[in-house]
Amino acid sequence: MSADWLIGIHVPPLELVLRGSLMYWFLLLVFRFVLRRDAGSLGVADLLFVVIIADAAQNSMSGSYDTVAEGLILVGTLIFWNYALDWASYHWPLAHKLTEPPPLPLIKAGRIIVRNLRKEFLTREDLEAQLRQAGIDDVLQVRAAFLEGDGKLSVMRYDTAAATKPDDARSH
Known part of the structure; x- marks a missing residue:
């Protein structure tokens, strides 16, 4: 019995690489520009959406591959693009700008920026919970608050007490 059904390659490897690359870039653009981020959490509906997207994309990427070797080529292509984009965004600001959304201001000087909440489909209650x-x-305690690219909220408060700094000159 031949092991060709398990490790043979029936779909041209270049086709697998091309399909994987096209789907990777399409999904990256969808997740970057359409589904930008949430307030630091992944809800059940979000997780379900990712699973459904993965299932739908699998058929588009794979064509009709049947063997482990073809699957490895496809997974290797996806890993390559993920690593390549991480590397590029570290080395080039333009690549970083394409892959990571910039911080979005939600509060400035104690005032909520409602337009930006609406833009991200966040309610005032969501913001207050964060x-x-x-x-x-x-909210009046907040000098500025931003929704970061990873979905987390960063907050800068107004100082309520005088800041004390250690006196480095006296430490010696």
Whole structure:
């Protein structure tokens, strides 16, 4: 019995690489520009969406591959693009700008920027919940708050007490 059904290659490897590359770039653009981010969480609906996208994309990427070797070529292509984009975004600001959304201001000087909340489909309650998790109970305590590219909220407070800095000159 031949092992060709398990490790043979029936689909041209270049076709697998091309299909994998096209789907990778298409999904990257969809996730980057259409589904930008959420407030630091992945809900059940989001997870379900990713699973469904993965299943739908699998058939487009693979054509009709049947063997482990063809699957390895396809997975290797996806790993290559993921690594290549990480490397490029580290070395080139333009690549970073394409792959990572910039911070989006949500609060400035104690005032909520409602337009940006709407843009990301965040409610005031969502924002207030994130602020409470950061130990802030009133928006007026916030100098600025940003929704970061990874979906987390970064908050800069107004100083409530005088800041004390260690005196380096006295330490010697």
